[in-house]
Every structure is written in structure tokens, then in C-alpha cells.
Amino acid sequence: MVAYNAHMTIDDDKVYKALADSSRRQLLDRLHQQGGLTLSELCEQQDMTRQAVSKHLALLEAANLVATVKRGREKLHYLNAVPINDIYMRWIGKFEQKQVQALFNLKQALKEDHHDET
Amino acid sequence: MMKPELIYTTYIRTTPEKLWHAITNPEFTRQYWGGNENVSDWIPGAKWAHISGDEQRAARIIGQVVESVPPKRLVLTWADPADEADISRVTFQIESVDDEVRLDVIHGDFRPGSDMVNKVSGGWPRVLSSLKSFLETGKALKSASCAAKHAATEALV
Incomplete structure (x- = not known):
């Protein structure tokens, strides 16, 4: 049981560390928009060097936030949201879910109103 | 091979046989996949x-x-009964990695113009989180199975 918990903590730590960087979150945002991108495609529209993007991708892959598939000589990258869902489910239980969603919707609606005014 | 649209990976502390069973046995799927x-x-x-x-x-x-290659690989076609022509393809790949089992779910070959990809992209992470919890703790995530149920319903609309 202890081993199991320790194991989970290591996995979770990787996910949190991977998410704690705005460049890596940008890469995830890009993959959320469009899956199956190569390293070169991911380097477009980024202020980072190819080497930096490659390093960030390796970290995201190690945290299992990015899944990859090989197609010929290319490596395609995809957002893997499963670990994020695991984290979400850890703290947001059955009864809270509706309330949290309602608050999120309210926040979005207020934001949109604000944009309309400005 | 066409470029797949969706790929999900999860690592589960179980055996390939148990994982295969969890995907293919009605009694088990009911417990973690939205009933x-x-x-x-x-x-x-x-x-x-x-x-x-x-x-x-x-x-x-x-x-x-x-x-169907138990307990390693399962490839299925996937369609909403209300629109059987809108077929896509789901592949489950199961592989032992150290003391865990890696499950890859690849959902692709969507028909041009199909919105199935949007219907299932939110649902798969919830189903796979719930499957992981089910196999590791014996309990599906209640909230996940509710959410997955919602997702399964969404996939029908």
C-alpha cells in the first residue's frame, strides 16, 4: 500500500512539474487546438528554439501529458489529457462537480459580458 | 495509415489479462464506463x-x-447507431512496462466532416481515468462514471 502511494506521488509530481511552466502549457494549448503535430510544426509560432521545444516535449512526454506516434520518419505529438483528468477527479467529487461547473459557467458568462461592454 | 486524430495513454498497475478483461467483459465495463x-x-x-x-x-x-489479439491488441469500428455510415476506428494497445501496464487508445479514421471526434474527445480521458481507478482500487470513480455516462450520451446526440 505504501509502495502504491509512493508510486502515485512520483507520477503526480511529474505532472505538476510539467504543468508549472508557461512554455510547456503553451505547447499543450497548441496540441489541444490540433493534434498530430511534428516537432517542426510545433516550433512554428513559438518564441523558443527548436532545442528548447524538444526539451519541453520530452518532459511532457515523461509526464504522460503528451502521447506520440511514429509515422515513417516523423514523430507526431498529441495532447494526452488522462493524467489531468486523474488530478481533477482526485479533488472534485461527485457532488461538487455540478457546483464547480456552474461557477465556471458563471465566470465565463461574466467575462463575456465584460468583453461586450469594452 | 491515416493520421490518427486522438491518442490517449494511461499506465495502470494491473496485468494485461485483467485489463483485457476490463475492456471486453460486460460486467466490468458497466462498473467504470457510465453504466x-x-x-x-x-x-x-x-x-x-x-x-x-x-x-x-x-x-x-x-x-x-x-x-482481436488477447491480451494485446483490439481494433474496433465505432459508429453511432443513428448514423451507421459515420464510421471511425478505435484501437486498444496493451503492453507491459516494468511493473505496470500501458494502455494506448487510438481513435481515428473519422469520416470527413464527421463531428464524432468532438463528441468523444472529452469522454475518453474520463473513461480511462475511471478504468484506471477501477483496476487499481477496485472502485470506479463515481463522478467519472457519471461524467462518462454523460459523455456517452453526448456521443449519441
Whole structure:
């Protein structure tokens, strides 16, 4: 049981560390928009060097936030949201879910109103 | 191979045999996949269906078994019974990695213009989180199975 918990903590730590960087979150945002991108495609529209993007991708892959598939000589990258869902489910239980969603919707609606005014 | 649209990976502390069973056994699928059962003989060419576990036995998703290599690889076609022509393809790949089992779910070959990809992209992470919890703790995530149920319903609209 202890081993199991320790194991989970290591996995979770990787996910949190991977998410704690705005460049890596940008890469995830890009993959959320469009899956199956190569390293070169991911380097477009980024202020980072190819080497930096490659390093960030390796970290995201190690945290299992990015899944990859090989197609010929290319490596395609995809957002893997499963670990994020695991984290979400850890703290947001059955009864809270509706309330949290309602608050999120309210926040979005207020934001949109604000944009309309400005 | 066409470029797949969706790929999900999860690492589960279980055995490949148990994981295969969890995906193909109706009693198990019902517990973590929104109360729905996966039903088939699981041999190539056989039909399979994702049906509600209640009295209605309503088919949510239907298709055919394309490949079946227990406990390693399962390839299915995937369609909404209301629009059978809108077929896509789901591959489950199971592989032992150290003391864990890696599950890859690849959902691709969507028909041009199909919005199935949007319907399932939110649902798969929830189903796979719930599957992981089910196999590791013996309990599905209640909230996940509710959410997955919602997702399964969404996939029908």
C-alpha cells in the first residue's frame, strides 16, 4: 500500500512539474487546438528554439501529458489529457462537480459580458 | 495509415489479462464506463456493441471487431447507431512496462466532416481515468462514471 502511494506521488509530481511552466502549457494549448503535430510544426509560432521545444516535449512526454506516434520518419505529438483528468477527479467529487461547473459557467458568462461592454 | 486524430495513454498497475478483461467483459465495463456494457464474442468479423446496462439495453455505440489479439491488441469500428455510415476506428494497445501496464487508445479514421471526434474527445480521458481507478482500487470513480455516462450520451446526440 505504501509502495502504491509512493508510486502515485512520483507520477503526480511529474505532472505538476510539467504543468508549472508557461512554455510547456503553451505547447499543450497548441496540441489541444490540433493534434498530430511534428516537432517542426510545433516550433512554428513559438518564441523558443527548436532545442528548447524538444526539451519541453520530452518532459511532457515523461509526464504522460503528451502521447506520440511514429509515422515513417516523423514523430507526431498529441495532447494526452488522462493524467489531468486523474488530478481533477482526485479533488472534485461527485457532488461538487455540478457546483464547480456552474461557477465556471458563471465566470465565463461574466467575462463575456465584460468583453461586450469594452 | 491515416493520421490518427486522438491518442490517449494511461499506465495502470494491473496485468494485461485483467485489463483485457476490463475492456471486453460486460460486467466490468458497466462498473467504470457510465453504466454501459461492451458486448461481443470479440473475434474478428464479430459485431460489438456498447449498450446501456439498464432494462432498456439501448445501443450507444455499435461496430465490428477488426482485430482481436488477447491480451494485446483490439481494433474496433465505432459508429453511432443513428448514423451507421459515420464510421471511425478505435484501437486498444496493451503492453507491459516494468511493473505496470500501458494502455494506448487510438481513435481515428473519422469520416470527413464527421463531428464524432468532438463528441468523444472529452469522454475518453474520463473513461480511462475511471478504468484506471477501477483496476487499481477496485472502485470506479463515481463522478467519472457519471461524467462518462454523460459523455456517452453526448456521443449519441
